[in-house]
Amino acid sequence: MSFLLEDAIERIRKTRAKGRLAHAYLVTAAEESTNEQFIKNFASLLLSTNVDKIQNHPDYHEVRPESKSRRILIEQIRELEMSLHQTPTLNSTKVAVIFDADRLNEAAANAFLKTLEEPPEQTKILLTSTLPTAILKTILSRCVHLPLRTKRRNYSARELAAREIAISLLDPSSQCTIERIFAAAQRFHNLFTEIREVEEVQAQQILKSERERYRETTDVSQKWFDDLEAKLVAIASAHTLMERSLILDAVTSVFAEELLQVTNYAPHLRQKKRAEILKKIELLRLLRVALERGVHESLAIETYFLEAFLPHSD
Numbered sequence: 001m002s003f004l005l006e007d008a009i010e011r012i013r014k015t016r017a018k019g020r021l022a023h024a025y026l027v028t029a030a031e032e033s034t035n036e037q038f039i040k041n042f043a044s045l046l047l048s049t050n051v052d053k054i055q056n057h058p059d060y061h062e063v064r065p066e067s068k069s070r071r072i073l074i075e076q077i078r079e080l081e082m083s084l085h086q087t088p089t090l091n092s093t094k095v096a097v098i099f100d101a102d103r104l105n106e107a108a109a110n111a112f113l114k115t116l117e118e119p120p121e122q123t124k125i126l127l128t129s130t131l132p133t134a135i136l137k138t139i140l141s142r143c144v145h146l147p148l149r150t151k152r153r154n155y156s157a158r159e160l161a162a163r164e165i166a167i168s169l170l171d172p173s174s175q176c177t178i179e180r181i182f183a184a185a186q187r188f189h190n191l192f193t194e195i196r197e198v199e200e201v202q203a204q205q206i207l208k209s210e211r212e213r214y215r216e217t218t219d220v221s222q223k224w225f226d227d228l229e230a231k232l233v234a235i236a237s238a239h240t241l242m243e244r245s246l247i248l249d250a251v252t253s254v255f256a257e258e259l260l261q262v263t264n265y266a267p268h269l270r271q272k273k274r275a276e277i278l279k280k281i282e283l284l285r286l287l288r289v290a291l292e293r294g295v296h297e298s299l300a301i302e303t304y305f306l307e308a309f310l311p312h313s314d
Contacts, residue, residue: 002147005034009041016045024116024125026143028132030256031249032100034148035128043095046124058089062097070289072098074107077115084120094123101127102134109136116142130252133259134278158191158243159250166254169309176309185305189298195243199236207232248288255281280308 003011015021025042029035044051047059054060061083063076080096088094098104104112116139119125127143129135155163165184169176207229259277262270287304291297 002149005038005148005150008038008146008148009045012042013045021124022144023119023123024127024143025146026101026127026129026132026135026140027146027148028129029148029150030130030253031150032128032130034150035130036099038146038148039097039099039126039128042126043097046093046095047091059091059094060097061095062099064099065103070103070285071105072100072103072108073105074111077104077108077111081111081115081120084115084123088122092122094120095126096123097126097128099128100130101139102129102131104135109139113138113142131278131281133274155250156243156246158195159247162188162191162247162250163254166251169305170254170258176311178306178310181305181309182302184309185302188305189301191247192240192244192297192301196236196240199240203229203232203236244291245288248284252281252284255284283308 012021027035027038027042029038040051040054043057043060044054047054047057049057061080063072063080065072066076080098084094084096086094098112113136116125125143127135127139132140132145165188168174169181169184174180207225210228211225255277259274259281262274262277283304287300290300
C-alpha cells in the first residue's frame with residue numbers, strides 16, 4: 001500500500017502523538033522530488049521548526065551522493081556518525097537523512113548498517129530511494145517502509161511520445177535492431193530539439209514585441225534591450241531544462257511500471273529481468289547527469305539507447 005504525500009504526513013503526525021515512531025524509516029517514491037518534499041515535512045515535525053528552515057537547523061544532518069561516481073562514500077557516513085553522537089543543540093532529537101540510499105557503496109552501506117543496528121540516542125534516521133531493490137536487504141529489514149505516490153497528472157504530448165518510444169523498445173515481440181534503436185534515439189532527440197526551438201521562438205517574439213512597443217521611446221537604451229534579451233534567453237533555457245527533465249521522468253515511469261510486472265515472469269527469469277530494468281534506470285540516470293553537465297546531447301542520447309536496448313549475448 002502506498003500513501004499520498006498528505007496522507008503519509010498525517011500518518012506520521014498521529015504516530016508521533018502516540019509516541020510510537022520507529023527509529024528508522026525508508027521513504028520511497030517514483031521521483032526523488034516527492035521523497036524530498038516528504039522528508040522536509042517529516043524532519044520539520046520532528047525538530048519543531050518550519051519546513052523552509054529545516055536545512056539550516058543544527059540538529060538536522062543529511063548525506064547525498066557527491067562523488068564523481070554519484071555514490072555515497074564511507075567518509076560521508078563516518079562524518080554523519082560523528083554528528084549523531086553529539087548532544088542535540090536545540091531539540092531533544094537529532095535527524096539524520098540519507099538521500100538516494102541505493103547509492104551507498106559497499107563500504108558505506110556496511111558502516112551505516114552498524115548505525116542502524118545500534119542507533120545513537122535521541123536520533124531518528126530517514127532514508128530515501130527511488131530504487132529500494134538496490135538497497136542491502138539487511139538495511140531494508142531495519143527500517144519501516146513508507147512508499148509514497150503522487151496524484152496522477154496528465155502527461156504532455158512530448159512526454160507521451162517519449163513513453164511510447166520506451167514502451168516500443170521494451171516490447172518482447174519486436175526485435176531491437178541497431179536500426180530501430182538509432183531511429184528511436186533520433187525521435188527522442190527530436191523531442192528535446194522541438195522544446196528548445198519553441199522556447200527560442202517565444203523569447204524572440206517577446207523581444208520583438210517589446211522593441212515595437214518602445215520604438216518611439218527615447219528613454220529606453222540599447223542596454224535595456226540587451227539585458228531583456230539575456231533575461232529571456234535564460235528563461236527559455238530554464239524552461240527547456242525543466243521540460244527535458246519531465247520527459248526523462250516520463251521514461252523512468254515506464255521502467256518503474258515494468259519493474260512492477262516482474263512478478264509475472266517465471267521464477268528463474270525474475271532476477272534477470274529485474275536486473276535488466278534496473279540497469280536501464282541507472283543508465284537513464286547517467287544520461288540525465290551527462291546532459292546536466294553539457295555533454296553533446298545527440299551523442300549522449302544515442303549512447304544511452306544503445307547501452308540500454310541493444311541485446312547482449314549472455
